[in-house]
Amino acid sequence: MAEERSGGGGNVIIATAPPIMPKGLVAAISEIQQFYAVEKRGGRVDEDYFTLENTLTFFEVGFKAAFISGLVSALCSPLAIGVVEKVLPAFGDNEPTLYDKLFVFILAMGFPVGYAIFIGSVGKYYAGPFTKRMIRNLLGGSITGAITKMILAVILFHWLYVQSTPGQASDALRFLSG
């Protein structure tokens, strides 16, 4: 928002669309927090300030963040199953204890659960119409990213299952178990 003093002594307020172009999830949540602070104090930000470009940017940020989080869990889950099946050693131990089995599953589930709680924290900023619109777009991207990741992971693991022969699988297990 810019302010200019006119020649006659009055103030001319020139309103411009706020620059909302977050590059990552943290920046997007920060933007939401800022606009929440404005709306909480009675300020009104017109919904139309949230342009098409802003919509796409928030969607993209949510999509990327959910997709990357999904890749981490898609990588960690097979490792955890490998530990339980005594194929991979956790903490260098080929005979996993109950603690090891629980820990590797907490590790595999920890990132997506922590990420979901982190994203869920924006729920308390769901107040005014402008912040509501920002949050809806961020979550829309996030949900789409999670569904895309799920489909890709199913295709990848199913492809590995169909393509690998029992001999290749046992060679891979022998290599992985060191």
Next chain:
Amino acid sequence: MDTLEYLDPLNHFTPDEYISFWSALFHTILQGFWARVFAAVFLTLSFWYGVRRQQFFIGLWFFVLALVITYGAWALKLMGLIDG
């Protein structure tokens, strides 16, 4: 003795001592009781910073550390850097 020679550990230890030092360090950090303690502490810290304090990147680094300690011994064994 110039600075690089002074910093070269092989001027202060024999190669066997140097290798056994790193091997003992990796065994202590990545295997057994202390590995389990370190991994649990790092995972707890990653939740504390990432979720509670909302410092996402510090939480992410602690998560990576917990992951490295849990599977690090296996990865180093695959590379032949430590023995079982």
